[in-house]
Amino acid sequence: MIEARSQCECRWRAVDPEGFSWLPWLAENSLFSRATGETHLLSELPAFVLRCLSEESYSFEQVCAVTADACETVHDNTWRKTIANLLSMLDDSELAECLEKA
């Protein structure tokens, strides 16, 4: 379902990015979310995506493109599935949300 939602025309953005506190470690990032009071440990890719979504909203295809470019990988269906799962995880953690296009 998330894949379907991801691939529709909705826009992804971070939830309350002003309330994020970041702690970068060697290969991971600790993140505190003021909105939920939760602390998360994010590996590089979800941290990168969340930083992007904290700047502006992205469509699913834009997220796939920007991450594929950063990871120097092919923007194919396998990659789309990886990103769909990643966005689903961020959504479940209440760190990102999908806004339906008005």
Add this chain to the structure above:
Amino acid sequence: MPREGVTLQAQASRTANTRLSARALRQELAGTLFQTGPFIVRIETPFSELRERLAWCYGHNPALAPDSLVQFQIRIDRGSWLRGGIAPQAVFRFENSTPFQPFPRNHAFPLMEWGLNWCIANRAHQFLMLHSAVVERDGRALILPATPGSGKSTLAAALALVGWRLLSDEFGLVDYQTGLLHPLPRAVPLKNASIDLIRRFAPMAAIGPTYARTRKGDVAHMQPPLESLQRQHETARPACIVFPRFVRDSPVRLKQQQESLAFTRLAHNSFNYRLLGAVAFTQLGALVQHSRCYDLQYGRLEDVIPALQRLMQSAAA
């Protein structure tokens, strides 16, 4: 005459009893006042044996004025009079509440110690409170965070007995303005096999009576070292964070711990991380970034102590 003699003796005995009772009552009303690190505690109790144990444990603390501002006012009371003759009980009272089930009267001291821990964990939010032992040497603090049963109190007691300064066996009190650690020198509760382990390790260690079959098994308390009490206002700068785990007969295994993992473990191991939120996140991050982090497995005190001494020396270099 004999009757009068008996009467006089009885009167004298009654007078003596009355004097004794009045003295006991005065002691009970005055309570036992002592300072442990940043906190002043007053314990009121009708149990003379508890007052004696408190004097044994905290009698060397610096004297306090009777009108000192008390943070934790605790009363260890008698339980129901119905049980008094058969199985007398001790009840912990704090701010008009009774947070725990009564203990047997002869376990009043461990009840008081655990109850005071509970008070601190629930109230002292001016600090980020880590569930950890803390010891210090040459101005650098070694933080030993661990879950119950991992041997942190035993290790902290042993280190204190070979010259490290004991800040606490239970609380890492982090000042979130300065990042420094505040001491909280208290009796160290040794449990089950650790009691004999420490007695064998340091036969001269001042260890009190064993309280058998408490909720945490057999418990005996090691007196806080005099130096720890005398320097209880002297903070220490964190240098190393070591997560200890006792495994019988294991050789010392000291492995560097990823900072991200150390941070997560410390956050989970804190009494008030969630309550403090962003402040705790920032301070804990700084603590980990400025410390070296290790995972430790050990089976013998004789082996682990030199390893920790070498570790702290290398951290200083």
